[in-house]
Amino acid sequence: MNTETRTITLTVNGSPRTVTAGKSISEYLGSEQPCGGHGRCGKCKVIATGDLSPLSESEKNLLTEEELKKGFRFACLTAVLGDCSVVTLQSDAGDVKAVTDGEMPEFPLNPAFVHYGAAIDIGTTTIAAGLYDTDGTLLCEAACLNPQIAWGADVISRIEAALDGKAESLALSIRSAIDDILAVLARKASVSAEEIDGIVLTGNTVMLYLLTETDTEPLSHAPFTVHRSFGETVTADALGLSCIQPDTPVYLPPCMAAFIGADITCGILATRLCESAESALFADIGTNGEMGLWTKGKLTVCSTAAGPAFEGVGISMGMRGAPGAIDKVAVHGNQAVCHVIGDKPAVGICGSGLVDAAACLLRLGILDETGYLEEETVTLKDSVTLDQSDIRMLQLAKSAICAGMTALSASAGIQPEDVDHAIIAGGFGKYLDMGNAEYIGLIPAGLQDKIRVVGNASLTGAAMLLLSKNFRDTCYRIAGDAEILELSTDSVFVEQYMMGMMF
Numbered sequence: 026m027n028t029e030t031r032t033i034t035l036t037v038n039g040s041p042r043t044v045t046a047g048k049s050i051s052e053y054l055g056s057e058q059p060c061g062g063h064g065r066c067g068k069c070k071v072i073a074t075g076d077l078s079p080l081s082e083s084e085k086n087l088l089t090e091e092e093l094k095k096g097f098r099f100a101c102l103t104a105v106l107g108d109c110s111v112v113t114l115q116s117d118a119g120d121v122k123a124v125t126d127g128e129m130p131e132f133p134l135n136p137a138f139v140h141y142g143a144a145i146d147i148g149t150t151t152i153a154a155g156l157y158d159t160d161g162t163l164l165c166e167a168a169c170l171n172p173q174i175a176w177g178a179d180v181i182s183r184i185e186a187a188l189d190g191k192a193e194s195l196a197l198s199i200r201s202a203i204d205d206i207l208a209v210l211a212r213k214a215s216v217s218a219e220e221i222d223g224i225v226l227t228g229n230t231v232m233l234y235l236l237t238e239t240d241t242e243p244l245s246h247a248p249f250t251v252h253r254s255f256g257e258t259v260t261a262d263a264l265g266l267s268c269i270q271p272d273t274p275v276y277l278p279p280c281m282a283a284f285i286g287a288d289i290t291c292g293i294l295a296t297r298l299c300e301s302a303e304s305a306l307f308a309d310i311g312t313n314g315e316m317g318l319w320t321k322g323k324l325t326v327c328s329t330a331a332g333p334a335f336e337g338v339g340i341s342m343g344m345r346g347a348p349g350a351i352d353k354v355a356v357h358g359n360q361a362v363c364h365v366i367g368d369k370p371a372v373g374i375c376g377s378g379l380v381d382a383a384a385c386l387l388r389l390g391i392l393d394e395t396g397y398l399e400e401e402t403v404t405l406k407d408s409v410t411l412d413q414s415d416i417r418m419l420q421l422a423k424s425a426i427c428a429g430m431t432a433l434s435a436s437a438g439i440q441p442e443d444v445d446h447a448i449i450a451g452g453f454g455k456y457l458d459m460g461n462a463e464y465i466g467l468i469p470a471g472l473q474d475k476i477r478v479v480g481n482a483s484l485t486g487a488a489m490l491l492l493s494k495n496f497r498d499t500c501y502r503i504a505g506d507a508e509i510l511e512l513s514t515d516s517v518f519v520e521q522y523m524m525g526m527m528f
């Protein structure tokens with residue numbers, strides 16, 4: 026078939042688009058070409074993988090060996106020949122809105138740094154970071170996309186890519202993103218990056234494996250053995266970080282299981298879940314739906330493969346909660362009325378908008394309880410539409426979260442609505458309308474009034490570990506004492522997951 030007329034999937038920053046093959050990446054992105062697309066300036070660099078034209082002479086000459094390994098290409102000179110994935114690079118990380126705010130409890134300081142310290146949370150989709158001084162003051166924050174999206178939106182595709190010989194590229198790409206974010210933090214706070222002399226770096230287990238180039242093979246199949254669970258200090262040099270002093274200590278908090286990582290240990294630390302006399306459910310709804318239940322002095326944790334739909338990834342017009350994203354939808358009269366972030370035309374929809382939109386379409390009778398969309402595509406606002414495949418993605422994601430909460434509660438002999446408190450962490454939860462979340466079956470019935478939303482608890486926990494080394498013991502206790510609930514063989518989960526597909 027002629028390349029020019031072939032329809033292929035071009036995934037940009039995790040969101041797939043159907044396009045006709047044959048154009049340059051720049052043409053699809055509509056990006057600026059400072060040198061007119063002649064391959065001279067290198068300003069159009071992206072990370073691209075998949076069916077692409079071979080490296081041009083300009084790219085071979087101007088890209089470093091390390092950049093080539095990371096999958097860098099010049100968008101202006103790289104033709105899209107078949108299915109491929111592109112990640113655009115944010116040099117200032119400014120336009121990626123990852124929630125960096127969390128609720129920091131008060132505690133005595135015992136910093137793990139001398140001048141400035143950085144807390145970093147590597148999410149599957151976004152990286153968020155904060156810079157602190159020795160008084161515990163948050164000097165500035167930064168966020169950027171995780172460039173590993175070029176190798177797949179979820180942890181399973183990243184593991185597969187690593188096993189397919191891309192482990193070094195994956196490690197180099199995340200390390201360079203961390204270097205960039207440290208440089209952005211230093212610039213924002215007007216300090217030298219070399220003065221950042223202590224780092225706590227958290228993330229899910231797969232993210233930490235890929236960062237440290239630990240063999241992911243045991244994470245790729247049952248029984249998903251974790252042969253390195255972290256809770257260790259490495260040097261910046263060992264991680265290949267180059268913008269700070271090589272001997273800077275980087276603490277990697279402990280993980281609990283293959284799919285219950287240091288991000289959850291940090292989140293549980295930050296919310297002080299295990300210090301309460303009352304029962305509490307904790308759920309971090311991101312690309313992975315990880316959750317924990319604290320009841321009768323016991324912590325049980327589990328992880329659901331919710332997928333990245335709530336982060337706007339894998340939805341036809343999905344995007345993160347940035348200007349131009351529909352983030353809220355409400356029914357007015359007999360119409361769905363959309364709110365858009367920033368004073369801009371709508372260009373996409375983020376996770377909270379997706380939940381609202383589904384709730385509104387259900388109320389308006391455009392969507393039925395089986396998830397069937399009456400129209401092929403529904404226009405929400407401007408050119409932003411939802412189609413049947415978006416609804417199917419949402420059904421899978423919302424059902425996984427809700428079934429996980431129900432199964433976790435059942436393992437403790439209670440119903441979800443019996444818990445005293447529910448804590449929702451993660452960027453998506455921050456903007457979620459809990460009424461709509463319950464209406465579409467994303468959270469179990471009876472829970473919404475007990476919910477407290479805490480933002481990026483993983484990053485808050487990392488900051489606590491940075492500001493007081495005393496919390497390390499607490500983390501080891503959380504990770505060591507937690508009981509893992511394996512959902513794939515849990516009969517309550519399997520049943521609830523099937524039932525929960527319905528709206």
Ligand code: FES
Pocket residue numbers: 057058059060061062063064065066067068069070099100101102
């Ligand atoms: S636009 Fe200058 S190298 Fe691509």
